[in-house]
Amino acid sequence: MKVRKIVAAMAAMSMLAAFSAQTASAAGAVTLAAEKVNVEAGSDFELKINIGGLPDTGLSVLEFAVKYDSSKITINSIDAGTAASTGVDAAEVLEGVTAFSVQSPAAGTYTVTYSTGKSDKQYCISKEGDFAVIKGSVPAGTAAGEYAVELVAIDRETTQGSGTKNTEIVAGYIDANDVGTKYEVTATAGAVIVGDGETDPTPTQGGDVLYGDCDVDGDVDIMDVIAINKAILGSYTLSPQGKINADVDLNQVIDTTDALNILKNVVKLVELPVKS
Numbered sequence: 001m002k003v004r005k006i007v008a009a010m011a012a013m014s015m016l017a018a019f020s021a022q023t024a025s026a027a028g029a030v031t032l033a034a035e036k037v038n039v040e041a042g043s044d045f046e047l048k049i050n051i052g053g054l055p056d057t058g059l060s061v062l063e064f065a066v067k068y069d070s071s072k073i074t075i076n077s078i079d080a081g082t083a084a085s086t087g088v089d090a091a092e093v094l095e096g097v098t099a100f101s102v103q104s105p106a107a108g109t110y111t112v113t114y115s116t117g118k119s120d121k122q123y124c125i126s127k128e129g130d131f132a133v134i135k136g137s138v139p140a141g142t143a144a145g146e147y148a149v150e151l152v153a154i155d156r157e158t159t160q161g162s163g164t165k166n167t168e169i170v171a172g173y174i175d176a177n178d179v180g181t182k183y184e185v186t187a188t189a190g191a192v193i194v195g196d197g198e199t200d201p202t203p204t205q206g207g208d209v210l211y212g213d214c215d216v217d218g219d220v221d222i223m224d225v226i227a228i229n230k231a232i233l234g235s236y237t238l239s240p241q242g243k244i245n246a247d248v249d250l251n252q253v254i255d256t257t258d259a260l261n262i263l264k265n266v267v268k269l270v271e272l273p274v275k276s
């Protein structure tokens, strides 16, 4: 039992060592699939990672990384979903270690692990459904498009000091005799879809476009400067016409340069749109 405790305390990385020493064969594939969600720029989103194809024993270890473009979407947290809420932390008290754990070692990457030294099915991942819930936001001004949320192997060595790069999402079960069984995982990427998922059309030149009129009330004044600044900070959502009107330097991005140019226009220093 001592080994099991150590294994649990050191989490998934040590699990791998246990697996390489005593891995039984396993049939079937565990599936991990991230959802695709539609989000407006400037809004929050929630995206679930669902698990299926679980073996009868459940899984006592699972680890993978979530990769995304952090210049397009922001992930604030990844919480345990229903399938990861086994109550094991109350039964297996290890200082500072929870079975479900999340870290962000680099921008655009989170690692997600579940690991327990317990072999009882109730403490293993044995329910299909949402395993993890990602909460994040899309910054205001983010261009329309589909931004992938990939589920991949954690970028590290297979075991510490092996010099071999890990290429697998690890899923396994360790029984009461410390015999490990490893399962294949089929992962499906999800996405955060901003707008209709298509790149924004070229803004209409002339016509109904009133450059600088971010709140689309028919004139350009200090309220538009406030509106665009709030939109950049994420506390205000520009309407589709507002977005076209706000991009006063016509570079397809709404940012502080546009805000400054609208302010300059209000005090009659520049004409809009500005020519770059």
Ligand SMILES: [Ca+2]
Residues within 6 Å of the ligand: 212, 213, 214, 215, 216, 217, 218, 219, 220, 221, 223, 224
């Ligand atoms: Ca206005």
Ligand SMILES: [Ca+2]
Residues within 6 Å of the ligand: 246, 247, 248, 249, 250, 251, 252, 253, 254, 255, 257, 258
């Ligand atoms: Ca712009």
